[in-house]
Each structure stands twice: as C-alpha cells, then as structure tokens.
Amino acid sequence: MATSDKITLFISYARDDDKDFVQRLYHDLTEQGIDAWWDKEDIRNQGQTFLQVIQEQVFQRDVLILIVGPEAAQSEYVRYEWQHALTYGKLIYPVLRKGDYTLVPPELKNYHCYDFSTESSYRTDLPKLLDDIRDSIGKSGALVNVPAYPNHYLRRADVDQVKNSLLEDVTTTVIASARTMALHGMGGIGKTVVAIGVARDMQIRRSFTDGIIWLTIGQKPDMLQKLNALAKRLGHGGDYRNIDDATSALQARLAEMRALLILDDVWQPDHAEPFRNLIAETRNRLLITTRRKSIHDELGGQLHRVDLLPIADAVTLLNDWAGKQDPDAAAVVKRVNRLPLAVKIAGARLARGMSGAEWLT
Ligand SMILES: Nc1ncnc2c1ncn2[C@@H]1O[C@H](COP(=O)(O)OP(=O)(O)OP(=O)(O)O)[C@@H](O)[C@H]1O
Ligand SMILES: [Mg+2]
Structure with a gap:
C-alpha cells in the first residue's frame, strides 16, 4: 500500500565534526522530498528544553541518520539521540563522515555504515542510502488516516505496553479472543493519543506491513459508511449498498492481509463487533479506544487501562x-x-x- 506521507528524518550529528557538510546533506535530502530535521539553531545550548525538543523530534520522525565522526563519538547528546531512536524502533542509518569505522557505536556495529567521507563516496553512497530508506519504509505499513501527534507530544509508558502486547500477539499463536485490544479510560485521559503513538511506532509499522488503518467511530456512526470507508482505504471499492455486501468483500480482502485496524472512540459494542468479526481468523489485529469498559467486557480480548499521567x-x-x-x-x-x-x-x-x-x- 503506497503511503502519501513524506519520509521524515532526523539528522544526528556533532557540530564540530562538520556542520557545513550537514547543511549540505540537509539540502540534498530536502531536494529529494524528504522532511529532514537538524539542530541548525544550536538549541543544545538551551539545556533542558533541548532534550524535550530532541525527544519530540525523534519521536515524530521515522528515520535517524547518524553522522559518524570523532566529535559525535564523544557527544552525549548524539548518544541520547540515537539511543532514543533505537529504543523506539526507528530506522537508523549510520554514515561515516570523519575518522574511521571504529567510531560507529558498538550497539550499531551490525548496521551497514555508508561512506560519506569523500566527495566521490558521498555521491555514490547517498543514492544507495536513499534507496535503502525508501525500501525499508516501503516495507512498513502505511499510515492510513492516522492523526498527527498532538502538540507537545509526550510518549507515555502506555505506548510501549500496548505495543509489546500487540507485537507479542502477532508473533505467537493466539486464541481468537486475544485479537482485539481495548484502551479504556475516562474522557481526556489520552487514549486517542496513546493509540496515535502506537500507530506511528516504526516497530508496529514494520510488523503490520499492510498498514495501520484508523477509523473514528464516535457515538452515532453510520456503520455502512464506516465499512465503506475501510473498503476504500484497502483499495477495494467502497460503495457497497448494504452491510452484508461490504463485510463479505472486506472479509476476502482482509484474509490476505496483516494490518492493524484502530477504531477510535467506540461507544457501543455493536459498533466494534463487525470489525472484530472481520479480523477473526486472520493475521490482522484490532485496537479500540473507549470510555466504556463494558465494551471490552462484551468484545473480549485484551484490556489496557489508560490512567492519569505520572x-x-x-x-x-x-x-x-x-x-x-x-x-x-x-x-x-x-x-x-x-x-x-x-x-x-x-x-x-x-x-x-x-x-x-x-x-x-
Ligand atoms: N501523551 C500526550 N502528549 C501530549 N498531549 C496529550 C497526551 N495525551 C493527551 N494529550 C492532550 O490531551 C488531549 C486529550 O487527549 P485524548 O484526545 O487522547 O483523550 P481521550 O482519552 O481520547 O479522550 P476522549 O474519551 O474524549 O476521546 C489531547 O488532545 C492532547 O492535547
Ligand atoms: Mg479519544
């Protein structure tokens, strides 16, 4: 499934290694239509806020390029950046700018390191790097209708708990009832935002290769319209006249897929049930958010309670x-x-x- 989202990329580097080069790389990436971010204003000097900006930028982006050099190898900030990317399952690409390959952090030794140390190697390795990034992103599930992170997004521990449950469920043989997971909690507690964090996680996207599909349900959904919306998002018509036709067409399509379907803001079990039935006996998974615990009681599956912020x-x-x-x-x-x-x-x-x-x- 093609994604219309731009590739989003974070450049991790140490200013003293070669700032001019980073500027050029940023320019070359931007020319290729990539949404790149680098710390050009030296926000590092702003201390505490810097770490917040970094956290937010690393979270918001799918890819991190690590510019390897002697200063980067020493920089605590650079370490913080790639470690965050590693922890949150981002795609990481080390590139050598200065020094030699021994400067690649041991944790990233198994990653292919591109050679950007000379003009000619940069010219040959940059297109290779871009091909590899596009290839990896292409193999990741596209985000379909997934909302953007809110301003000042804060990644909660919940995201990892939900993600780990979903991934465990994907890799082990499970009973049918475990194929749905409900995020439950009071209004405004952050259920939708946790679901966004899960949906946008690269490890999740690499596991659900056919996409992460988001449908907002709400209190009084038109179910035929929701099913048609799903069919459309799966590239499968989308103008069925009745629920039976829509579900049987969707069943056939979903049988071949590995997608994560997210139903946000469910108020009635009846509104989630058709989707739960659709993904039964398939490799797809369903994640719902709801204020009502009773929905989970009726649907079965796993439950994750979203609580007040620490x-x-x-x-x-x-x-x-x-x-x-x-x-x-x-x-x-x-x-x-x-x-x-x-x-x-x-x-x-x-x-x-x-x-x-x-x-x-
Ligand atoms: N992790 C977070 N980081 C940053 N902002 C957050 C976070 N969680 C929640 N918020 C803020 O709180 C608002 C409410 O969160 P959210 O919409 O996720 O709540 P909800 O539990 O889904 O509520 P409802 O039951 O009304 O759907 C968001 O719009 C966002 O501004
Ligand atoms: Mg919500």
Missing part, C-alpha cells in the same frame, strides 16, 4: 505548553488531577503570561 510527565507536559519552567508546576498539575487535557489547557494559560501561583488562586 506526576513528572504531567509537569513536563505543563511546562512544554507553558514554554517555561514554572516553580508551581507540580501544584498546578495536582489541582487538575493530572488529566492531560486539563494540563494542556492550564499550560496554554501560563503561556499567555499567567504564573502558576496566579493560576492557583
């Missing part, structure tokens, strides 16, 4: 929205019960000039 995460989210470190951040997030939606609203207030102390009064 206090440290809530403070990070507040400060990110505020654009500053407020001394009363902890008290503010406690007052709003660490509910992400409320933390965001309070943070936006602080960004407009109010202090945490004023907000609390």
Whole structure:
C-alpha cells in the first residue's frame, strides 16, 4: 500500500565534526522530498528544553541518520539521540563522515555504515542510502488516516505496553479472543493519543506491513459508511449498498492481509463487533479506544487501562505548553488531577503570561 506521507528524518550529528557538510546533506535530502530535521539553531545550548525538543523530534520522525565522526563519538547528546531512536524502533542509518569505522557505536556495529567521507563516496553512497530508506519504509505499513501527534507530544509508558502486547500477539499463536485490544479510560485521559503513538511506532509499522488503518467511530456512526470507508482505504471499492455486501468483500480482502485496524472512540459494542468479526481468523489485529469498559467486557480480548499521567510527565507536559519552567508546576498539575487535557489547557494559560501561583488562586 503506497503511503502519501513524506519520509521524515532526523539528522544526528556533532557540530564540530562538520556542520557545513550537514547543511549540505540537509539540502540534498530536502531536494529529494524528504522532511529532514537538524539542530541548525544550536538549541543544545538551551539545556533542558533541548532534550524535550530532541525527544519530540525523534519521536515524530521515522528515520535517524547518524553522522559518524570523532566529535559525535564523544557527544552525549548524539548518544541520547540515537539511543532514543533505537529504543523506539526507528530506522537508523549510520554514515561515516570523519575518522574511521571504529567510531560507529558498538550497539550499531551490525548496521551497514555508508561512506560519506569523500566527495566521490558521498555521491555514490547517498543514492544507495536513499534507496535503502525508501525500501525499508516501503516495507512498513502505511499510515492510513492516522492523526498527527498532538502538540507537545509526550510518549507515555502506555505506548510501549500496548505495543509489546500487540507485537507479542502477532508473533505467537493466539486464541481468537486475544485479537482485539481495548484502551479504556475516562474522557481526556489520552487514549486517542496513546493509540496515535502506537500507530506511528516504526516497530508496529514494520510488523503490520499492510498498514495501520484508523477509523473514528464516535457515538452515532453510520456503520455502512464506516465499512465503506475501510473498503476504500484497502483499495477495494467502497460503495457497497448494504452491510452484508461490504463485510463479505472486506472479509476476502482482509484474509490476505496483516494490518492493524484502530477504531477510535467506540461507544457501543455493536459498533466494534463487525470489525472484530472481520479480523477473526486472520493475521490482522484490532485496537479500540473507549470510555466504556463494558465494551471490552462484551468484545473480549485484551484490556489496557489508560490512567492519569505520572506526576513528572504531567509537569513536563505543563511546562512544554507553558514554554517555561514554572516553580508551581507540580501544584498546578495536582489541582487538575493530572488529566492531560486539563494540563494542556492550564499550560496554554501560563503561556499567555499567567504564573502558576496566579493560576492557583
Ligand atoms: N501523551 C500526550 N502528549 C501530549 N498531549 C496529550 C497526551 N495525551 C493527551 N494529550 C492532550 O490531551 C488531549 C486529550 O487527549 P485524548 O484526545 O487522547 O483523550 P481521550 O482519552 O481520547 O479522550 P476522549 O474519551 O474524549 O476521546 C489531547 O488532545 C492532547 O492535547
Ligand atoms: Mg479519544
């Protein structure tokens, strides 16, 4: 399935190795239609906020290119960047710019390292690297209708728990009832955002090679329209006149596929059931988000409860929205019960000039 999404890429480098080269690489990648990011403004000097920006940028991107050189080998920031990428299943490509191959971190020794050390090797290896990246992305499931990360996205531990359950379920033989997973929790707690984090994870995308397909259900969905939307997204018509025709066509299509279907905001078991039945006895998986635990009770499968943010995460989210470190951040997030939606609203207030102390009064 083709993806219309641009390749998103993070360039990890040490300024003192060869900043001019990185600028040129950035330019060459951009010319190839790649959405690349590099720390050109030297935000590293901004300390704490830098790590947040890096975290966000690494999370938002599918690929990390590590520019290997003597300074990069020494840089704690560079290590932080590629380790994050590694932890979160991003595609990593080391390229040698200065020094020799012994400078590639031991953890990445098994990765092919491209040679960008001379003008001629750069000219031959850059197209190879781009082919390899496109090939890898091509083998990853496309994101179909998956929303973007919210502003100041904070990757919660939930994402990894859900991801690991889904991946375990994919690689082991399972009973039919384990093929759905429900994210359950109160309104505004961050269920949809956790589902976005799971959907956009590269390890998930590499496991569900036929795509990650997102459907928003809501309180009163037109089920025929939802099934048609799914058929359309699978490249299979999409104008069925009745539910039976749509489901039998979809059944045939899904039988050959390995996709992750996400139903966001389910209110009634009846609205998830047709999809659950469609993926039964196939290699596809269903992930739903719902405020109602009863939906899971009826559907079966696994359950993951999304809870309030841990206090440290809530403070990070507040400060990110505020654009500053407020001394009363902890008290503010406690007052709003660490509910992400409320933390965001309070943070936006602080960004407009109010202090945490004023907000609390
Ligand atoms: N991990 C996060 N990082 C950054 N912002 C977040 C995060 N989780 C939640 N938010 C913020 O809180 C808002 C509410 O989160 P979300 O929409 O995921 O809640 P929900 O549990 O799906 O709620 P509902 O039951 O109403 O669908 C988001 O729009 C986002 O701004
Ligand atoms: Mg939601």
